[in-house]
Amino acid sequence: MSYIKITKRFQDLSLEQLYQILHLRNEVFIVEQNCAFQDIDHIDQQCHHFMLYGDGKLIAYARIVPAGVVYEEASIGRIITHLSVRGTGVGIRMMDMILSDVEELLGAQPLRIGAQVWAQKFYEKFGFVKSSEIYDEDGIDHIKMIRKS
Template structure:
């Protein structure tokens, strides 16, 4: 299925600006993917959400994709994108790449141009490389899943 970008609605919210329905939708999606689908018991509520911007992409009335935009100095010295998710129903449509392009652009607009660091699941390394990220570190285990840090330089 091909993605119809015109059908998407995007919102960027600070934590304090969420209405309860938006907050419930994003926490549910994060739980569906990271806890249930990936069978990974971990504490999602890490006290960083309150310090970040949140990019939500809706298709019709459904939250289809989400990313947390992290200012420099919170997770890493650099700005970061985390909790990157597309809903199961939206996978294979190109929405993941669209989410990342919008997240990168939003980071530059919110925090200025600079490097962006992510903690990628190892299997997704080629996907992030296609967006200009390069491996920057060694593979490590996070909650039973192999991860690796990657960075996108401004000119990449």
């Protein structure tokens, strides 16, 4: 599969890209994870949006959030891969690309995520360490994790 990475600020997204992003987030977070929550949260407008396409289809996404918007540190949120590519290494490739984008866009700095507990080991591979106790977010166990610059 050939991959195309695109990272854009919110105001530079095409309507089609925005639709694809919202569709994938809805498909994974709301339908697949059976979680009713307010995905559209007025944070997207302040973010860079990382999109990874495989064979012309959006297969992975994350938003890069500047420091001070959600956390004191910059953060990555809404990190997802399409069901069809899970277990293929796309998530690892995506995280490498995102971390490179973060450094290019925001400079070297600490980075925080709110991770679903089951994904802790995955994020630890990229230098994130647990920084909170388990907490419930929309019915799913999460932990905060931080990666030093």
